[in-house]
Amino acid sequence: MLARHDGPMGRGAAGVPHALVARAPSGFGARRPGVTGKQGWRDIDMTVDLAQDFFSRRWWRGLFTLSALTVATALLAPGFAPLPGGRPAMVGEAEETQFVAAGVGSLAEGSDSGIAMAPNAAVEPLTSAPERPTLDLFARIAPGDNLARLLTRLGASYGDAGRAQSLVPGAIAPGTSISITLGRKNGDVRPVERIAFRAGLDSELVIRATPSGLQVQRLGIAVDATPLRIRGRVGDGMYWSLRAAGVTPQTAEEYLKALSGQIDVGSQISPDDRFDLVVANRRAATGENEAGSLLYAGIDRAGSTALQLVKWTVAGQTRWFEASGVGQQTSGMIWPVNAPITSGFGERFHPILHFVRMHRGIDFGAHWGTPIVAAADGQVERAGWSGGYGEQVRLAHAGGIETSYSHMSRIVVGPGSPVRQGQLIGYSGSSGLSTGPHLHYEVMRGGQAINPMGVRFINRSILEGPALAAFQARLKALLSVGRG
Template identity: 50%
Template sequence: MSGNAAALTMSQAIGLRRADAAPEPAPSWRDRLALLDLVPDLGDNIGSGEWWRGLATLTLLCAAAISTFPGVKPLELPAPALDAADFTEARAQMIVPLAFGGDTGRHMAATDAVRPLAQTPERPQIELTATLGAGDSFARVLERSGVGSDDAQALASQVASAVPLTDIAPGTRIDLILGRRAARTMPRPVDALAMRARFDLRIEMERIDGRLVMRRIPIAVDATPLRIRGRVGDSLYRSARAAGASPETIQAYLRVIGRQLSVASDIRASDEFDIIVDHRRAETGESETGKLLYAGLVRGGKPKLSMIEWNVDGRLQWFEASGAGEQRSGLVRPTNGRITSPFGMRRHPILGYVRMHRGIDMGGGYGGPVFAVTDGVVQIAGRTGGYGNYVKLSHGGGLGTGYGHMSRIAVRPGQHVSRGQVIGYIGSSGLSTGPHLHYEVYRNGVAINPLSVAFVTRARLEGKALADFRARIRQLTAITPGAALAPVAVKSVEGPQLGSLADVASKRVGEGI
């Protein structure tokens, strides 16, 4: 009995709670969450509820990662930019062909395997080209190219025997071959020289048996003037350019015809321009265009204007086909001063009474120039009463001009003077209160108001000069438009030819560097 009692007492002590004991509280959600295993080992208890819950968690995490993936984009880094100097420096230090450093003179630094040469060999010949500049000396060009001064002077004299050195145009190229020199301190001798000395002449030299032999090679030239003709259309300038005229030629043409008619209003779209210019073409293919020879305008198939340049008394002028020269209107001011006393009745500043003032007074500094207002012949040049030093010019057609009170006279009686020519200098000679010019104009010997006169001058050709002038027009207008550009058979020049400098070099240069 005691054993059973003991067992009951133990059972009551272990398995049963006291009736008066308080119940245990339910676990909170934090406790449940802390006890929840969100990442169970999927290698254990495969197929259990805990395993499936872990698999679902893994799937959700992978889906969230995939949905928020931004993609892969390579990171671009800007390449370091080098300027021209840094690039050249870097290129010279790279392991590249030597030519990449040879154009700058910079190369990789020498290593211990490099041994300097005691003396570098020279090239047996050097080919180069020199250019004659404006105002330059032929000998000086050779000296700058490495030719000795004595040899340069000798070459210049030799070339001058074939063509005057002044005829060699600036920009002429001189091809040279300089030979081997006896010592490094001496200049190289000239082995060959070639140049286009003139449009119709080529000069070539070659050293034979120790001396330079010069050959003159004439170049056949066709000197047919170039005639350009076409319809004016909307624009004379654009039409002439399209026909082949140069801008300089068109400008010269417009200046010439503009002296006889208005380019803006007198020329119609249906008119034809007719231009003839100096033109030369060499057998070697080069051509050059010179000055304007003829300026014409055709209307309705008939010449409306024909003008060429003609020499009259040593002065070139443009004349019409009728022999009438350029028309020049208006007066050159006899001096640059302002008018201080007008034409008409006035009280004389010295004599003190009213009388006719037959000219106008123009102020000016003592010694200022006095100009002829237009072309004329000197009738009087000397001291004349109250005028002091006085010059009177006759201009033809009963017109004359007078210039008084000058300090000095610069012309003589009978002399022909041109418009704008200085005939004397302002002074205060005669009845004068100060330096000024008294200027008068006469019509049939009667003084008139100078401000009411405007001279118009026009030269005319007569007699043999007119016949020669018209013969020249017929000669020019007989040229077919574009004939200067047509193919022509030019006879080739016979005789020994030097050939190119490259041919000379290949014959004379031995084993070189």
């Protein structure tokens, strides 16, 4: 094709209309003399027909271009070596049977590649799948769920689900695994044939279908209740050494708390000391294990006396007693409220009565509703309104010590109830003869008020006679437990 520019109504050099003529940009060839810019176009011969103008300058240029393209193609083309070939391995009879059964074959033979199983001499297609005679299922009880709802969701009838639920004594613990067998389908539901689950560490509950309906049977499992003894070296950290030895976090915390009642765990224990624990434990014959509470807490201290503590109950209160029979002691009282002291013990000018009188306790500037706790172990002597003291709680402690907590807004303990040190007994307020919310705290010895700032209260129990003999027998039995 030739590209020319002969004006808007002209024709190309070969008589081709402008609609079929291509214009080349100015970079393709030389410009017309004296023409620049957008008018700098020149007629360029874009193609060469070797069948015309033989041996002309234009013809030789086309021949040279054709030859150059042919040589370049020959140089850049890949080799002409024959493609590798070979005879594929023959498929044996066994492989061919397997391929046919699995539906692997050519489309020409009518094979659908990828189906589960194709018809062959040993397999025949079924028009419909047969119903499974029984279903063996495993489920787990979720929080808030029960056996009846679980069975109906799995396809059991409402009658069987309700009957099975009525045979279970109490609620099934969340997370319990249940084995369920459902029988042949009858309509849209299946009958319950068997249900089995663990009812506890020592028993399994089995519900079976009988001619007279569902019946329950409890199967006993042997349980070894021998306590578990754990020993080890303290090392770099007591807590993590206990955890590495297999002690649970709760038991490790209880053990450290028991020791802290007798020694300073932070400064009186060295890395070479050895801890010794006895924990209540139940192990079923099927392998399940159930850890209990801490029974014995001991520590063998290098260069110091060993400490042996046993949990023992006296007068309804369980405490830790050391090997000699002396109970865990509480040294000193704690502040009953988390607030600053605003008025001390002694004579002062009363802000309401406007005269000097004896201030029998100390005042804490506690905001309204601040929790108030017992300063030491004791028993509630009085709890209620007490004239100018307002709402008051009065506690009796060992050694003839009494404490009182006045001007409270609310009381949460009753007369005669035992309390432990740090136990909540009420909330601060401004009841009675008071100018604002605060706690008036008093300490009495033998009925006489004493300065709470100078009180050091020691409370401990000592076992004697038959109680001491029973305690020492218990200690001996715990120390005879083998190492776990």
